[in-house]
Amino acid sequence: MSKRLRLTLAQLGWLNTALYLLARALERASDGRWTLFRYLFVAQYVSDSPLTPLRGADIDIQTPDASAPLPDGYPRPAHVVSDRYAQGASTLTAWRNGRLAGFLWLISNAYQEDEVRVRYRLSSPRENWDFDVWVRPDERLGWVFRRLWDSARQQLRGRGVRWTCSRISAFNPASLRAHAQIGVVRLGHALFLRCGQWQWMFSSLRPYFHLSRHPASFPQLMFDTSQLQEPPCRNFRKSATS
Template structure:
């Protein structure tokens, strides 16, 4: 009885925290998603994304003496480190086939995180969707920033973004677009300090092999019954003014 009471109190605290940070709609969707996924053995799921644009920053995000022992390198599909990535190998290979670039972080030769970038349209691997940043000459797509749990309170995230920004700048990119789960508070907070601008949002309902999409961007509503049917989202940064062009902004950790 005490264990049940303790679990009930814990769950109430979690829901209260989610409500204060995500609001009623997102919290309701999150709870509904967990219930449906559990009842259907993960065959019915709900995904809600914020579609954002982030200005590329040429300034270092860390002081010169911070994070120096974290090494970042660009890897390819032949690199043995992909064998320990926390993603299925089929997904990793598909990303490379699309032309995606992977920056991996290491500390004392130990893998501690990665970030993925693509200078082309990106075919999402969590839902059926294609994201197309525009104009292609100055906008790219970033996705799947992962940090090994014990390193999430350190400098790995900022070191990865420092290198990602430098790589994007070399390719003439001014804006990096991405999607962030409305249920991932840590990711939302992490990106908030980078001057992100929300371009739209989309909700995906996956019911076995079917998918229904509702979005604030064209095509607004889309129904898919097979893998080759998916909505295309054009994320146009043409009219966005880069807030870092006149005064560059860095982020530091004390």
């Protein structure tokens, strides 16, 4: 067994490693037409405690709207950003010394995934969906993502939100490691296999299985945190690579 494979096994576990290798093999063999994704769905409690008291004062947090131009080098296509705003999503951006240092996206009620065909629905106004947390690589050891999440926490608590849900890739070891450290609650998982216009979904959540033959066909997964117990007070740390 190669050193690289041993490392992947240690980071992802047997199941995720096998699926990751299968995903790579399918993509290579099909010249990119076949893609395989495995997601884990988690919930994080939105606490009252500030994350970065007296830290990161030189980081400016902004809340741009759909009319704001994208910053130079923004790492997402303009059409993806436009679609997110059209769904009702909002974003927080972090700036340091006039440069974009990071961002995250928030949405309530429902979110249409932009990597595969699926719609995530939330069962209560006390829930939120967070997605696409990004921090510029040279800022990932600093206070940028904590400042972003402190601003998000204040915004969500002000709206009465108590749980924020998200999906993480089972093939992303950094994200898996970070979420294991913060005590998130697992809500379920799903596997998506795409071949051209066709997509198969296998999930631990209803409807459990779905076959989509065209873009207008997609499953809906419902997330309900009403039975979750609020955790004891602890420091909140969230992945900047999920």
